[in-house]
Amino acid sequence: EFPIQRAEVLKTLTSDDYENTIIEVIKWPLSTIRLTSESKDELIALSNKILEAWRNYNAPVLDIISHTGDTPHNTITPIARKKGDKYQIDLVLRNNRTSDQYPDGIFHPHQESHHIKKENIGLIEVMGLAILPARLKDELQLLSDCLLNKINIKDYPQLEKHYDWYLKLLDEFTITEDNVTDILKEAVAIKFVTVLEDAGVFKMDQQGIDALTSFVEMVLKGE
Numbered sequence: 001e002f003p004i005q006r007a008e009v010l011k012t013l014t015s016d017d018y019e020n021t022i023i024e025v026i027k028w029p030l031s032t033i034r035l036t037s038e039s040k041d042e043l044i045a046l047s048n049k050i051l052e053a054w055r056n057y058n059a060p061v062l063d064i065i066s067h068t069g070d071t072p073h074n075t076i077t078p079i080a081r082k083k084g085d086k087y088q089i090d091l092v093l094r095n096n097r098t099s100d101q102y103p104d105g106i107f108h109p110h111q112e113s114h115h116i117k118k119e120n121i122g123l124i125e126v127m128g129l130a131i132l133p134a135r136l137k138d139e140l141q142l143l144s145d146c147l148l149n150k151i152n153i154k155d156y157p158q159l160e161k162h163y164d165w166y167l168k169l170l171d172e173f174t175i176t177e178d179n180v181t182d183i184l185k186e187a188v189a190i191k192f193v194t195v196l197e198d199a200g201v202f203k204m205d206q207q208g209i210d211a212l213t214s215f216v217e218m219v220l221k222g223e
Contacts, residue, residue, distance in 0.1 A: 003128030004028055004079070004090060011213050015220040018046050023216060027204060029196035030126055031093040031212050036086050043087050050091055051076050053219045059211060063106050064201055065097055073097040077126055092126050093212075095201045109195040115161035116191040121199045130192040140184055147175045147184075165191075 004026075011025040021037035023046075033050060037043040054074050058066050066074045077092040095107045102110065109117050117132060125131055135158075143162055146153040153159050153166055165187070169175070173183050202208040202215075 002124075004032070004126070005081075007032070009034075010209060011216075013213075013216060013220060015046075017220070017222075018042050021046055023220070025209070025213055025216060026090075028128075028200075029193060029204065030121075030200045031202040031208075033091045033093070033212075033216055034088065035091070036083065036088045038086055040087050043089055047078065047089055047091060050216075050219050053215070054093055057215060062202065062208070062211060063097075063099075064095055066095075068097065077123060079123070079127060093201050094199070107199050107201050110198045113191055113195050113198065115165060116188060117195045121196065125192075125196070128196075130189070132188070132192075136188075140188070144180050144184060147180055148177060 008027040009024045010027050013023040013025075015021070015023065018037070020039040020042050021035055024034040024036070026032050026034050035043050035046055037046075054076060055072060056066050057074060058064060064074075066072065073095045075094050075096070077094055079090040079092065081088050097106050098104065099106055102108065104111075104118070108120070116136065117130075119133065122131065139158060139162065142151070142156055142159055143153070143166060145151045146156075146159065146166060147169060153163060159166070169183065169187060173179070175183060197203070200208075202212040
């Protein structure tokens with residue numbers, strides 16, 4: 001079971017047109033609509049309806065713009081599973097638009113997290129399992145020694161990108177041999193959550209949750 005499957009449900013919606021299907025907005029860093037149904041056909045029909053609506057959805061105040069000229073930006077990452085005798089699909093809303101401030105993507109890992117993760121967010125990561133670059137293992141071991149004052153971070157050019165993070169950890173924690181590994185693991189986990197939040201098109205604040213819910217309600221009403 002992936003972490004996304006344990007996510008809290010924020011809103012539950014129903015539709016007379018899809019009476020066998022439960023529609024949920026879940027609390028997850030990436031904006032996710034969950035559909036659960038006994039009817040595979042109904043699930044597919046509603047998923048397609050949501051996808052078509054999302055492809056043309058705009059909310060400039062939230063930086064969500066569906067097209068630049070003829071170039072489309074909105075898409076969905078679908079995650080389907082069987083749950084008991086029911087079918088379930090998580091529809092994760094994505095947008096690949098870039099800007100001068102975020103040349104890699106507005107809803108892509110931002111610069112301040114690139115020292116940990118700058119690659120695209122893939123399916124496994126969408127579901128909450130971090131896939132971190134191989135280089136990080138050796139870098140974290142060196143960083144551990146730096147935090148314990150065994151070596152000087154400035155002697156290791158490959159650690160330069162971690163320097164601000166290193167200073168922050170030194171400032172926040174009293175680091176010892178006993179806790180350094182746990183502190184680094186937790187700090188990397190927090191960075192990974194931040195990376196997922198960067199990729200979320202509707203942020204999980206009240207404005208974002210309300211806008212995501214309104215989008216789903218709009219689709220269900222056929223507007």
